[in-house]
Amino acid sequence: MPHGGQLAARALKQANVEVLFTLSGGHIMPLYDGCIDEGIKIVDVRHEQAAVHAADAWARCNPGKIGVAAITAGPGVTDGVTGIANAWRANSPILVFGGQGPFENLRRGSLQEMDHLGVVRPITKYCDAIYQTKRIPEYVELAVRHAVSGIPGPSYLEIPMDVFMGPAEWEEAPVPRIRTEPPRLSPDREEVRRAIEILASSERPMLMAGTSVKWSHAAPDMNRFISETHIPTYTNGMGRGTVPPDSPEFLNRSRREALKQIDCILLAGTLLDFRMRFGQTIPADAKIIQLDMDATLIGQNRQADVPLVGNLACSFDLLLEEMKNQGVQLDFTAWRNQLREVETEAEQKVQSALNSDEVPIDPQRMCRELRDWLETLDDPVVIGDGGDIVATAAKILPVKREGAWMDPGPLGTLGVGMPFGLAAQLAQPDKRVVIVYGDGSFGFNGMEFDTAVRFNLPIIGIVGNDGAWGQMMRPQGAVYGWDRLEGVLLNRTRYDKVVEALGGHGEHVTEPDQIRPALERAAASGKPALVNVDIRQDREYKGGIYV
Numbered sequence: 001m002p003h004g005g006q007l008a009a010r011a012l013k014q015a016n017v018e019v020l021f022t023l024s025g026g027h028i029m030p031l032y033d034g035c036i037d038e039g040i041k042i043v044d045v046r047h048e049q050a051a052v053h054a055a056d057a058w059a060r061c062n063p064g065k066i067g068v069a070a071i072t073a074g075p076g077v078t079d080g081v082t083g084i085a086n087a088w089r090a091n092s093p094i095l096v097f098g099g100q101g102p103f104e105n106l107r108r109g110s111l112q113e114m115d116h117l118g119v120v121r122p123i124t125k126y127c128d129a130i131y132q133t134k135r136i137p138e139y140v141e142l143a144v145r146h147a148v149s150g151i152p153g154p155s156y157l158e159i160p161m162d163v164f165m166g167p168a169e170w171e172e173a174p175v176p177r178i179r180t181e182p183p184r185l186s187p188d189r190e191e192v193r194r195a196i197e198i199l200a201s202s203e204r205p206m207l208m209a210g211t212s213v214k215w216s217h218a219a220p221d222m223n224r225f226i227s228e229t230h231i232p233t234y235t236n237g238m239g240r241g242t243v244p245p246d247s248p249e250f251l252n253r254s255r256r257e258a259l260k261q262i263d264c265i266l267l268a269g270t271l272l273d274f275r276m277r278f279g280q281t282i283p284a285d286a287k288i289i290q291l292d293m294d295a296t297l298i299g300q301n302r303q304a305d306v307p308l309v310g311n312l313a314c315s316f317d318l319l320l321e322e323m324k325n326q327g328v329q330l331d332f333t334a335w336r337n338q339l340r341e342v343e344t345e346a347e348q349k350v351q352s353a354l355n356s357d358e359v360p361i362d363p364q365r366m367c368r369e370l371r372d373w374l375e376t377l378d379d380p381v382v383i384g385d386g387g388d389i390v391a392t393a394a395k396i397l398p399v400k401r402e403g404a405w406m407d408p409g410p411l412g413t414l415g416v417g418m419p420f421g422l423a424a425q426l427a428q429p430d431k432r433v434v435i436v437y438g439d440g441s442f443g444f445n446g447m448e449f450d451t452a453v454r455f456n457l458p459i460i461g462i463v464g465n466d467g468a469w470g471q472m473m474r475p476q477g478a479v480y481g482w483d484r485l486e487g488v489l490l491n492r493t494r495y496d497k498v499v500e501a502l503g504g505h506g507e508h509v510t511e512p513d514q515i516r517p518a519l520e521r522a523a524a525s526g527k528p529a530l531v532n533v534d535i536r537q538d539r540e541y542k543g544g545i546y547v
Contacts, residue, residue, distance in 0.1 A: 001167035004133040004159065005030025006037055007175075008097070011140035013038040015178040017068050019426055021045060021054040025072020027099020027112070030164040043422065043455060046447045048076050052083025053419030053445075056092040059152075060238065060406055060420075061381075061427040063217055064181045066093045066147055073099035074112025081119060082413060084154050088123040090238070090409030091211055093152035093180075095143050096120075103131055103160035120156045127156040134168035137175040149182045151294045152215050187291075187308040192318045193326075195289045195306045198264055199229075200328055202287070204335050205264035206232045208276075209239035211409070212269025212293050218312035219402050222268060223247070225316045228323070229330040231266070232258060232339050236275055237409060239268070241399035252395065253346035254339045262286050269293070269312055272301040273410060291315045354396070360536040361512045363389055363464055367396040369515035370436070370462060377432050379404070381424045385417030386438025387471035388538070389464035393436045415444025421459040422451060432523070435461040440469045442495050452528035453503040460522050461499075461530045466537040467492040477539060496532040505529035 002010075008031055012020070019041045022028065035042055045051050048071040055067030071080040077098045087094050098120075101110025120127050126146035130139045136159065143155035199205060213222055219242040226233050226249045233249045235242060243250045251258070264287040272279035279302030282288065290304035291312050298307040308315045323330065356362035367389075374380050374397065382397055384390035384407035399405040406424065408416045417435040425433045442463055452459050473488040496506030505525035507518035515533060522529035 001169055002173075003030050003033070004136050004164040004166055004168070005032070005034035007034070007133065007136040007168060007173050008140060008159070008164075009034025009038040009040060011137040011175050011178065012040060012068060014137075014175050015140070015144050015180055016065055019043055019058060019423075020068050020070055021051040021058070021423070022070040023048050023051055023072070023076065025076050025099055027073045027076075027101070027161045028070045028097060028164070031070050031097060041426075043426065043451070045419065045422070045451045047445060048072075048079035049083045049415065050419040050422075050445050050448050050451070052080045052094070052096060053086065053413075053416050054423040055094045055096070056083060056087040056090065057406060057416070057420035057423035058427060059087075059092045059094055060214075061403060061424050063214075066095055066144055066180055067423070068095045068097070070097040071099070072112070073101060073116070074114055076112070077114075077116045077119065081123070083419075084120055084156065085123045086408055086411045086413040086416070087154045089411040091152045091215055092154070093147040094154045095140070095147055096154060096156045098156060098158045099164075100129065100158050100160040102162040104162055106160070116158055117156075123154070124156045125153040127158075129158040129160070130163060131160070133163050133166040134173040136163075136168075137173055141176045141178045144178050144180060148180055151212070151292075151297065184311040184314055185309075186314040186318060187310040189318060189322070191306055191308055192315070192322050195308060195319065196322055196326065196328055198287045198289060198306060199330055202264040204262050205266065205332060206234065206258050206262050207266040207268060208270040209233060209235045209242050209268045210270030211237040211239060212291075213242045213312055214238040214269075214402060216269070216293060216312035218268075218316060219243075221313040221316040225320055228320060230333045230336050231330070232332065232336045234258070236270060239270065240394075240405045241402045245398040245400060249336060251339055251343050254342040257342045258339055259283075264289065267291065267304075271297065271410075275410070278302070357512055358536065359511060360466075360534050361509070361515070363392050363466075363535045363538070364396065365512050366462070366464055366515060366533050366535055367393045367436075369512065370434075370519070371397050373516055373519045374434065380432040380434055381406070381428060383407070383417055383420045383424065383433070383435045385414065385420070385435055386441040386464070387414075387469070389438045389535075390436055397436075414438075414441040417441060417461065418445050418448035418452065418459065421461075422448065422455070422457060425452075425457040425459050426455075433457075433459045435459065437461050437463040438470070439463055439465040439467065439490055439493070439495065446495065446498060447502070449499050449502045449504050449528050449530070457528060458523075458526055459528050460519070462519070463495050463530060463532045464535045465492055465495070465532055466535050468537050470538060474539065482539065492534060494532060496530050499528065499530040503527070507531040509533045
């Protein structure tokens with residue numbers, strides 16, 4: 001008779017799961033045995049947090065699929081909590097299997113026994129424990145259904161060791177059909193008409209494309225709407241890349257100026273969280289049309305004038321349909337052109353920094369060199385893992401398609417770089433995967449270069465090494481005094497040597513003209529590689545220079 005691990009793996013196969021990310025543990029070993037039978041690739045990492053981050057990235061890289069991780073009981077689950085929380089805030093549909101001591105000894109103090117469900121319940125869409133082997137496929141379907149429905153997110157299934165190892169006949173444990181994409185729901189048509197009325201009376205609207213555009217697979221429909229109306233459009237979250245950078249309506253450096261003047265905003269899957277100052281960046285008299293996948297997200301921190309609840313592709317389709325039905329033509333070209341002038345002026349202001357020859361290297365010069373090299377590649381994937389350096393890179397590196405850029409999301413978790421890279425390279429073996437690191441963030445999961453070496457994944461990282469936690473150093477110095485810095489300074493460690501010791505390729509760069517050749521040598525090595533770049537440590541800005 002099959003054991004529980006084989007039942008679980010058969011259910012995962014039904015859900016079209018191709019890879020399991022994990023770190024070994026006695027509680028979850030039956031699942032490995034089942035995955036071998038089902039042809040599901042097992043990728044074992046060096047920390048449970050990395051396993052869950054990789055599952056998160058797998059879901060982001062494979063629209064319509066879920067990412068799966070398996071972590072052992074006790075510290076395995078608690079190590080994975082950060083990954084689950086990150087997926088929760090990023091709305092990534094993942095399934096995490098957690099181990100548990102034998103059900104027979106429940107609450108008797110088994111090795112690594114603890115209340116995992118109590119820990120993960122606040123950061124999951126669904127969590128439960130399975131106490132009958134024959135019901136494992138049933139629970140897998142239930143967990144996947146919750147993970148992908150409405151606003152996506154993580155599900156967690158705990159399986160005690162004896163239940164996982166226990167036998168059950170296939171006939172008494174049927175594997176149900178498992179859908180990894182929910183039905184598409186449309187908004188109320190009357191609300192769509194109200195949205196068109198507001199847009200028709202607007203002179204200075206803008207559109208913010210965010211994470212739910214990705215999970216709704218709405219980019220093509222949204223871009224048709226943008227092209228039809230010429231509405232100025234900005235992106236944030238996983239919305240980056242949903243609007244092509246060469247679109248006349250795509251803007252990147254004029255958002256602050258636009259927000260001062262708008263009379264209407266379309267929030268397409270964009271939450272009014274800290275990134276939008278909880279709605280305070282929007283003028284008090286501006287109308288808000290909010291599109292999102294779940295009604296619970298509408299009106300958070302700021303009342304919406306029109307709620308369009310449902311799949312965002314359906315919402316944009318209905319907007320275009322009703323515009324045609326009513327004979328409404330919207331054309332915001334003049335307003336877009338006005339913002340384009342602001343955009344051009346802002347880009348000209350940074351040109352000197354992009355071409356700076358100073359040493360230590362200007363962070364913007366590092367990102368410009370990276371940008372120019374990426375332009376020579378065929379559709380690369382870039383991952384941001386850090387603070388200051390990632391914020392700088394996000395302004396300089398163009399995102400040419402959906403999924404070509406990944407970062408932690410609103411939880412701001414450091415350490416996602418290599419875990420995300422593992423999943424991205426496995427999902428897209430023909431593409432170059434590049435990670436932009438801060439030196440602080442590299443320390444979290446830099447050991448996953450060992451995983452990349454073992455699985456022969458030629459991921460390239462580039463570290464902006466300023467010997468500091470820059471985002472924390474500046475406010476601490478400004479508030480408490482530059483002679484009272486604590487907890488924010490690092491060594492300019494040779495992280496390239498760390499990667500070399502793990503079996504990869506390392507490069508150390510101290511001059512700006514060395515960056516491009518180092519990247520090219522890293523790519524030519526065919527190994528996982530790290531380019532360690534000494535950049536300027538930005539402290540106080542005085543008299544037009546950093547001191």
